[in-house]
Amino acid sequence: MGFNYRIIIHLMGLLLLFNGSFMLIAALVSGIYADGVTFEITLSAILTQLLGIFAMFYTRGHKKEVKRREGYVIVAMGWIVMSASGVLPYLLSGAIPDFTNAFFETISGYTTTGASILNDIEALPKGILFWRSLTHWIGGMGIIVLAIAILPLLGIGGMQLFSAEAPGPSADKLHPRITDTAKRLWLIYVGYTAAETLLLSIAGMSFFDAINHSMATLSTGGFSTKNSSLAYWNNQPLIQYIVIFFMFLAGSNFVLSYFAFKGKVQRILQDEEFKFYAGFIFLFAVLTSLVIYFNANVEVSDFHPMPFGAGESAFRHGLFQVIAVITTTGFVTADFTAWTSFLTVFFFGLMFMGGSAGSTAGGIKVMRHILIIKNGLLEFKRTLHPSAIIPVRFNNKTVSEHIVYNVIAFFVLYMLLFIIGALVLSAMGLDFVTAIGGAASSLGNVGPAFGDLNPVSNFSTLPALGKWWCGFLMLAGRLELFTVLILFNPYFWKRI
Template sequence: MGLNTRIIVHIMGLLLLCNGSFMLIAAFVSGVYKDGATLDITLAAIVTMLFGVMAMFYTRGHKKEVKRKEGYIVVTFGWVIMSISGTLPYLFSGAIPEVTNAFFETISGYTTTGASIMDDIESMPEGILFWRSLTHWIGGMGIIVLAIAILPLLGIGGMQLFAAEAPGPAGDKLHPRITDTAKRLWLIYFGYTVAETILLKLAGMSLFDAMNHSLATLSTGGFSTKNASLAYWNNQPLIQYITILFMFLAGSNFVLSYFAFTGKVQRILKDEEFKYYTIFLALFTIVAVLVVYFNANVPVSDFHPMVLGKAESAFRHALFQVVAIVTTTGFVTADFTGWTPFLTIFFFGLMFLGGSAGSTAGGIKVMRHLLIIKNGILEFKRTLHTNAIIPVRYNNKTVSEHIVYNIIAFFVLYMLFFIVGSLVLGFLGLDFVSAIGGSASSLGNVGPALGSLNPVSNYNSLPDAGKWWCGFLMLLGRLELFTVLIILTPYFWKRT
């Protein structure tokens, strides 16, 4: 049976319509601030939507069925098409005139990586900065999930798209109908974004900065409107604590947030991943705080300096950077690579942890680490008791061998692509530290890296080939390897 190409093209058109609609929002913001880019962004929106309408019109007689193969193709190429069309506001406005740089910035946005090539962010038009933040927000919960949430025209194929794109080893369904699940997730996502915007505004940010940073926080993206990122507000600790709270929420499973809002608190307390996610953050923060306090210089807040002295600053900066790296948000309040060599290696290791499954965070994910560790420990028992059947258990339920094998395969492939990614960047001229940092950060959708790609620098120094390669790693990491890699295999394209 061949591919249903008409439904693939039809959904691409739908995604382009969504993208163009979001561009119109950015154009409206541009018009409000009179930044001179309104016409350019509007033109980009019209061109994008025109292509979307054409694609949907010529495939209007499609069969409304998306099978597994179509699901993988739609998700992978959907992200590519969105990233290509998303470059238009940058190119038309001249904010980023080079195609390579514009594509890098766009795919970094949609994959919520937050790696930037902009040397002077604060000189950019407000409409462009808002569009940049919107790419984060769209990509955070998922482009396809958004499409399913607002236009349930995919029929029974919705689950194939949701399964192909949903972050983490398993997608939790809140409702038997996948469209209702997607809507609930997006409602929580939208609600958190509004809540953080209000709190940041009350804490002292301008409304524009508050909106942009909320879009970047809930998507665990990391694009900021300031060259110094959140370090710009080092004298306003409340802003940074609010950001920490929402980074933590964005890095946890959104299904747990739904349970919290519906009064099912016990479901949260009994969740193993959330428990260890919290424990890991606490332990890593304690380690970082102690090292920072005794061995590193951190900016001390001018806000009540007698009360909030070095101890508070050490705690805040250490906590902020631990949460930002683990959740792969990538905001920075200081250059953690300049603290101590130990902390440089420490934060590099945290790039591989990731947030919770079902969150907007990147990385390997806490659940996978837990299951790999549990399976490794049980191997000792299996070695002693060769005839015993000792299953891996998670949340008091037996985990099937298929899932365990899938997670082990994921981990092996992840580390393999990290090594290959580092080798390619090294071949392109990066030094060892920059190459391994850039590879780990791109694959984990973290943002700031090491060496020449450190938190106070950017990715503009990468050669063009390096930018395209990092863009591929970002997409690979955001779609959790298999979704992208499976379409690169010869047997995927064989007729069945």
């Protein structure tokens, strides 16, 4: 049987309608602030929606059945179509007149990477800044639904790993129907965004800055409305602690948040991935803070004010950057690549960690690391007892060999794509540190990188081809590798 192309086009049309509706919200914000680009953003919305209506009308007689192969195409094409249409507000307003740069900024938004080519963010109209943050928020919301509801049906993704235990949408967890699962998770996502907006406003941020940073936090995106990111509020620790808290929530499994609201706190405390996720953050934050505080080469007072003393400042900035990198949010309060060589290498390693499965965070994910480590340790026992059957256990349940193989395959592919990614960037003339930093950051959806792409710089210096390549790495990393890479397999396209 061939592909059901009509259902694919129909769903792309639906996404375009969805995207255009969000553009209208950005146009409304633009009108409220009278920033001069309301017409351009509105025109972008109308064009996007007209294209969506045409696609849906043209394929109105489609068969509603979506098989696995169509599912892969829909997931990958969805992000590309959203990014391709999302460039219109940038192009028509003149905020980013170059298509390559506009597409890079847009796909960086939808994949919640947060890498930017903009040199003066604060000069942009309010409506464009809001649209930029919205691309994050839309992408983060889509990732939750993908991870929890859609990817398991395709037999892939982080949530498929939980086929035996809590963080998956089976009847005893959230709700047996995917649509109801998605609604519950969206409600939590919107609720967290509103809560952070309120708290940041109370703490001293303007409402506009608060809602933009809330959208960037909950999506683990990292786009800021300020050129210096969260370092702009270095003299307001409360703001940074609020962002730290919500980054932590965004990097944890959203299903656990649902359990918390249902009063099932015990389920959270018993979750193995959550315990490792929280434990890693605590240990790494303490280590980073101690290095900052005691290292003679790091003058804490040089790069941020200290209203509560050097100890608090070292702890806050260490904790902030550890969570920002592990959750792949990418906010910065200082240039962590200048915090000694040890911490530079340390943060590079954290880029490969990722948050929890079922979160908006990118990266490899904590749970995959746990299973790989557990399986590696069990190999010692299997070597001593070759006849024994010693399975990997997670949350006190046996993990099937198929899932273990899937995790190992993912890890190998991830590292291979990272190496290829760095090689391609180095072939474009980037130095070693910049090439490996750019590849790791793009593939892990982190945002800030190293070398010429460090936290106080941006990706504007990349050659045009390098921006397209990093955009591909962002998409592959965001969609769990297999979803994108399977499209390059000739067998996938054969008629069966």
